[in-house]
Amino acid sequence: MTKRVLKTSLALAISAASLQSLAGGFAINEQSVSNMGTAYAGRSSSADDASTVFGNPAGMARLKREQVSGGVSLIYAQTEIDNASGSFAGSNDGDMVPFIGAPMAYYVKPLDDNWSFGLGLYVPFGLVTDYESDFQGRYYGDRSEVRVITLQPTLSYRFNEQLSIGFGPTINRIDGELTSAIKNPLPGAADGKVKIKGDDTALGYNLGVLFEVTPQTRFGLTYHSKVDYRLKGDTQVSGPGFVIGSSAGTYDASLELTTPESVDFSVTHALDANWNLYAGSSWTRWSRLEEIRAENRGVGGLLAGSLSSIAEPQNWHDTWAHALGLAYALNPQWTLRAGVAVDQSPTNNADRSPRIPTGDRNIFSLGAAWSPNADMTIDLAYSYLKEDDTQIDHVSASKGAYSATYKNTAHGLGAQVTYRF
Template structure:
């Protein structure tokens, strides 16, 4: 088994947090609100539509007059087309390696007095489920990935004045992951049976979200939200089976320091008249934190220390700005219609893209609607279509063009009392 193969298998705990979300690039999932999804999340920091503002901008809780519970889920239907594949191994390139995924979320916000609100939210900011076929031609770089991050966020907001509110909430984040891949036979790639490698680990990390919301005029609102980085030290194991190299099969204690990046989201909401509202927003994400991944494996025999004792992989991701515009139309007192468009560049490129994170520049089209069933009950639904540009995979033994697209459906119920 060569050093490059071990590098890929161990680093997978970090790099396979690829987004299955339909409107966030890199490692992120954006689906924390069906009402926000309808406008492409263009007004996420400046529009407090319901209790999901706890994630979008915690300061927006101050705009909710009553106790409110909001919850729902998004379902992602993703597909991948692989073309022009070439490599040292025989194998297939079926694509469609992402099973249908469900992303749940839930929030509770309640007023404490005229100035203070409290809330609690649970949502998934990062995650992936991917599963290539066993005979995948690029199987030395990844086969199966199942990683999820779940966040619990208790939050407070304070109404500073009639126009200004602020909010803050610590985040408690649990990450779990299990990943598998094949590695070359000890003699040569494609000679003899593949060696099977799996990695499993978990950790809890802590961060915070903070925001400010300002009513600039009666019609125009501006919001700013900061989502902090979260540091993890994943503890788990690396397991090797099927190798013909003496002493290589077995289980090793593995640890990996990994940081999910901070982001800043800002947007404006402009109420043109009683029917029309326009939204525009931008998000900066510090993906350059994924510069390199360093993994340590304990209990490795001296003969293999140089290969798998301490392993480093260069990622060289870049910081990105994403942009979104949207609009809502109040059709009548019960119904509001929404639409949005998002441009989301990729943090990686044709030089550093991997089969586990084959993301490229994205464009997302969104539609949505909200129905006030009663004055106390609202149902929101949304649909998004994501289309990516083609992106190349260029490794020493596997090259291909990947093109991803996805459909997303979200529903959310909000109850006020």
């Protein structure tokens, strides 16, 4: 096993730890089921329930009663891999994303006519990908599991009937585990494996402004800050391809990572007593992710002194997402929702990895809210996501060539209960 082979494999595995949590095509978007029904159009201006703690903390000023909202969104992703070819044999089943869930919980309490307090717990990023053991592109990615969980205490202040602001610090916990196969250069010898594990807790904030132009129309603007992480964990190198005196073992690993800031702007307009129109756009500064730089300490054997710093280019670009939605109050108990959205991918053709084979996507959503009484609302929503076909095309001296076309779709189903005291 050469230094170059293992060094590149470790770099890619560590890079994927942040790529999975940041990927535009796989970032968790489900922090509110009531917003999910309109494809998240109006997320920063609707302020319909306690989930506005995330959507726009200024929206808490519109909630006149103490309330809790909680729910879960289930995500089922499907991938077809076509036209695959490479230097080594293997399968391309494409069933690498298991069924996952994203929970959420919020609490809002008006303190007086001006001040409100809120608390939110949600999942902004997360993904599990687990290819089959003989996946043809296994040297570029095998298993990935990354989660970010956020706790957000929040305050809002209402200046007058038109203007409100809100602010909340975010406490963010990230953890992940990545594995990659390592090609053994000896003919017929079994592959090795590298596993990266790490975690960190870091602070950010969520800031929002809500302006009610008229009783029928309001604008919302929300800023989610960047978050600086320094993941610490270990690198485990193992497998039949490693012998005594080589680099098999466990080593300290660290990775500095900054998740990008985003800005969400939306408008909510009541067309009449029954119809509400929503429109919104969000911008995310993915261009912060120019490269991933990782450090390993205590590496011995063949890798001694060769992994003090590893850098892998990513060259992501800033993205926009746009959405339109409608809600219709069928009667005092039922509200029906629908929405469409388009969302750009931050990846590029040259650097796209099998770990994040995401492309530009279109989203179609339906939702319904049932209020059996004035104290309770049950929200249900369904979303269908379809991405543009994307191309993976890599050539490496240590891992060979692998190219394929990925066709990604996903189904989301959410349920949320809001109770008012």
